[in-house]
Amino acid sequence: MNIPQTSLPRVVIVGGGFAGLALAKGLEKKEVQVVLLDKHNYHTFQPLLYQVATGGLEPDSIAFPIRKLFNNLKYYHFRLAEVLKIHSEKNEIETSIGNLEYDYLVLATGSKTNFFGNKNIEKHAMEMKSIPQSLNIRSLVLENFEEALLTSDFEERKALMNFIIVGGGPTGVELAGALAEMKKGILPKDYPDLDIREMQINLVQGSNRLIDAMSAKASEKAEDFLADLGVNIWKNLRVTNYDGDRVTTNTDETFKAATVIWAAGVQGETVDGLEAQCIVERANRLKVDAFNKIIGYKNIFAIGDVASMTSENNPYGHPMMAQPALQQGKLLAKNILAELKSKPLEPFVYNDKGSMATIGRNKAVVDLPKWKFQGVFAWFVWMFVHLFSLIGFRNRVIVFLNWVYNYIRFDRESRLIIRPFKIKNNQSFK
Amino acid sequence: MNIPQTSLPRVVIVGGGFAGLALAKGLEKKEVQVVLLDKHNYHTFQPLLYQVATGGLEPDSIAFPIRKLFNNLKYYHFRLAEVLKIHSEKNEIETSIGNLEYDYLVLATGSKTNFFGNKNIEKHAMEMKSIPQSLNIRSLVLENFEEALLTSDFEERKALMNFIIVGGGPTGVELAGALAEMKKGILPKDYPDLDIREMQINLVQGSNRLIDAMSAKASEKAEDFLADLGVNIWKNLRVTNYDGDRVTTNTDETFKAATVIWAAGVQGETVDGLEAQCIVERANRLKVDAFNKIIGYKNIFAIGDVASMTSENNPYGHPMMAQPALQQGKLLAKNILAELKSKPLEPFVYNDKGSMATIGRNKAVVDLPKWKFQGVFAWFVWMFVHLFSLIGFRNRVIVFLNWVYNYIRFDRESRLIIRPFKIKNNQSFK
Incomplete structure (x- = not known):
């Protein structure tokens, strides 16, 4: 690779997500050479992918060119x-x-969808970890509606209008809410020839409550909000298979559906060549010490989703979300610079700023460390936080304007089938 | 097809471009049933495709969902x-x-790229008639730069940074100008490791002046503007072949280039099943009478690019542009309604409102019927006209803001490689 040789120590960062970019930012104008590698030339603001998938935002507004x-x-x-x-x-x-x-070397490779080894589900279900995948979901939803218009077979039409979202975490909840708003607002207007009541949104959660990483109050309210929007919520139900036609579960319940979106798990995106004992099998994450150094290595680090930093109080590592990634990236920059000056390193302490999820128009749940609230105010807080977390002034303005427009007009105008004709199984475009 | 049967006469419109939508609009709330068919679920504002291709705009802002x-x-x-x-x-x-x-039946199918039968060029060159094609160009330009970074072979790098635009009409001129602005503004900042002087933009025109459908003054100024921006202009030169590596011409001149964009011709997008004698061979357009009725048929019409309405003063038909399409669509709505009431039809008279092209920042050429001007004011006129021709309030606002941002910041932020890895030959995604 044509990287200029300098006398500066070279830090190679793999991945331009929240963790990788926070680290790169922390090393700016310091005595190091930074090489960042990513398979995309842009950073993706993953928390808003579901809005791209449901026509509320254009992909460009939640991405930022890394260069x-x-x-x-x-x-x-x-x-x-x-x-x-x-x-x-x-x-x-x-x-x-x-x-x-x-x-x-710093691995900030993030996470990928975890199908828990089920090849059928992997083949037939949609995932939503990247912009192209989100555009695939958007296209498929609309293509299914176009197809539903063409059939007079009731069973077939019902399957085309049946959406199964597997996983009741923040992603599943936000996506179910956004689809429910499409059902309410746009779809009946766009498809007056269809009976919109035939559209069903099913959210399937394995445990006994939604977004179970948040407070009980947040779960309860999220469930109420979704029920108000007409989402069918299934708890204590696990999807066991999907053949492209029928979803089976661990009970007698089955669903006939043309669309299954798998948001039931993520796993670390590791890289070959590391010793087997530094990989946590359960989640495919890399065991790191309190300085994000991978166990057994001197100069290889992992930060963000792919890193598993455990302690007695935290046996499974930090949540695979933006906050730990940002904080670890920021601290690692300091620690690399300290190590270069042979100064002592600072161990990572996670500052849990809270978590939030939006269900729909005026409906969100927010857990702050000392205050938990839900509803309209939570929704404004959610919007404010996400707007200011976006990278780039232009992106903030465009997203803000789209949100204002969508709010006032009850609309989502980005409903182009831009990756057309049922390409969900075309792996080469992921 | 599941279209409700009514007692109203059914007008089937094929194509949701300028012509098809103008016709549909003219038939609104009249005593007809309208069925519009299109292979995309959105209308594309083709005059701004080159800005999508060069990172200035997101695709969603120049498209509008037909439903x-x-x-x-x-x-x-x-x-x-x-x-x-x-x-x-x-x-x-x-x-x-x-x-x-x-x-x-109304064919408003528009036009497609005309490779004049050259299969090699068709296989290896890029075209820019649709949003996916524009995104392909954007991705390829950026991918070539990424690749240029990797090679120490001077010849190979030069080819990767060599852009050949074939055709000096408005499309070619606008695209060459926009690429030249990328060369000036963004690319040297994004690729400091490359010597930007190695990037060459070649605009190849077969005739002896650029945009030869416009006034001599406009051609001259467009040429000056492009030369100022560093575009190499080749006149009286015709590209005869491109094998993916080398461009050959009708002279000894050849170019080694990884990117050839073909903007040298369009042809009508006809539909099978019509009598051969109603097709104009040269441009694959459909011969229509003064009422846009296809010669030899009673109830089949053609409007816009695909229609060829000739007269003594106008032996080749109207220009394949938005204005004739809009005007024909509008008039045909009136004429269909008149025919239903057995009233006399009104023949089409083209009202040439003029034409314009933009070359870059503060640089455009405008020919109005009674006034021809170039430069900054022309550029503002160009922007104003295009902004107000866009469909949808949201699109206008978003495009306007992007333009303001790009103007102030000398930037184009939509530079995501979103259809990645040299997919230009993947026909299935066109």
Whole structure:
């Protein structure tokens, strides 16, 4: 790989998500060379993917070109590449565009969908971890409606208008809410020839409450909000298979549905070449110490979703969300600089700022450490926080205007079938 | 096809471009049933495709969901379908989703790229007639730059940074200007490791002046503007072949280039099943009379790019642009309603409102019937006209804000490689 050789120590960051970019930012204008690798040339603001999937936002407004963040930074290099293997004995990585030596290697590779080994579900269900995947969902929802118009077979039409969202975490809840708002607002107007009551949105949760990482009050309210919007909520139900036609579960319950969206689990996106004992099997995450250093390595780190930093009070590691990623990236920048000056490192302490989820128009739930609230005010807080977490002034303005427009007009105008004709199984475009 | 049977005469419109939508609008709330068929579920504002291709705009802002235009119109039906054949003897069309009878059939199918039979060029060159194609160009330009970073072979790098635009009409000129602005503004900042002087933009025109449908003054100024921006202009040069690597011409001149964008010609997008004698061979357009009725048929019309309405003063038909399409669509609505009432029809007279092209920041050329001007004021006129021709309030606001932002910041932020990895030859995604 054509990266200039300098006398500066080289920090190679794999992944331009929240963690990777926070680290890169922390190293700005310091005495290091930074090489960031990602398989996309843009950062994705994952918390708003569901709005791209449901026509509320354009993909460009929740993405940001990584190179733009590096403009005018002298020792920063971005490369569009996939990392294939780590050769830690040579301090080198193997990538799709050649090999690269590092002084420090930081894996900020994030997470991918966890199908728990079920190949059928992986083949037939939709996932929503990237912008192309979100556009696939958007296209499929609309294509199913177009197709529903064409059939006079009641069973077939019902299946085309039946949406199964598996997983009652924040992603599943937000997506179910947004689909329910499409059912209320746009779809009956766009498809007056269909009976919109035939559209069913089913949210299937394995445990006994929705968003079970949040407070009981938040779960309860989220459930109320979704029920108000007409979403069918299934608790203590686990999807066991989906053949593209019928969903089976661990009970007698089955669903005939043309669309299954799998939001029931994520796992770390690890890279080949690390010792097996540093990988946590359950979630495919990398065991790190309190400084995010991967157990057993001196100069290889993991931050964000892919890192599992456990303690007595925290046996499963931090939640796979933006906040720990941002905080770990920020601290690791300081620690790398400290290590270079042979100064003591600072252990990571997670500052849980709370969590939130939006269900729909005027409906959100917020858990702050000292205050939990739900409803309209929570919704405004949710919007405010997400707007200011977006990268880029232009993105904030465009998203804000879209939200104002959608709110006033009860509309979502980005409903283009732009990745057309049932391409959900076309893996090459993920 | 599941279209409700009514006692109203059925007008089937094929194509949701400028012509088709103008016709549909003219028939609103009249005593007809309207069925509009299109292979996309959105209208594309083609004059701004080049801005999507060059990162200035998101695709959603120049597209509009067709169904939204039909909201609350009782006897209007949209179907996502491709028309395969006309069976005029049965007053029926065959489509990808079944057959449909019509009382009046209107082909507003527009135009497609004309490669003049050259299969090599068709295979290797990019075209820009649809949103996916524009996104392909955007991705390819950026992918080539990413790839150029990786090679130390000077010849290979030069080819990756060499852009050949074939055709010096408005499309070619606007695209060349926008690429030149990328070269000036964004690319050197995003790719500091590359020597931007190695990037070459070549605009190849077969005749002896650019945009030769406009005034001599406009051509001259457009050429000056492009030269100022550093575009290499080749006149009286015709591209004869492109094998994906080398462009050959009708002279000794050849170019080694990884990107060729073909904007050298369009042809009508006809439908099978019409008599051969109603097709103009040269441009694959359909011969129509002064009422846009296809020669030899009683109830089949063609409007817009696909229609060729000739007269002594106008031997080649009207220009394949938005204005004739809009005007023909509007008039045909009146004429169909007149025919239903057995009233006399009004022949079409083209009201040439003028034409314009933008080359870049503060640089445009405008030919009005009585006034031709160029430069900053022309640029403002161009922006104003295009902004108000867009469909939808939201689109206008978003495009306007993007333009203000791009103007102030000398930036184009929509530079996501969203259809990645050299997919130009993947026909299935066009």
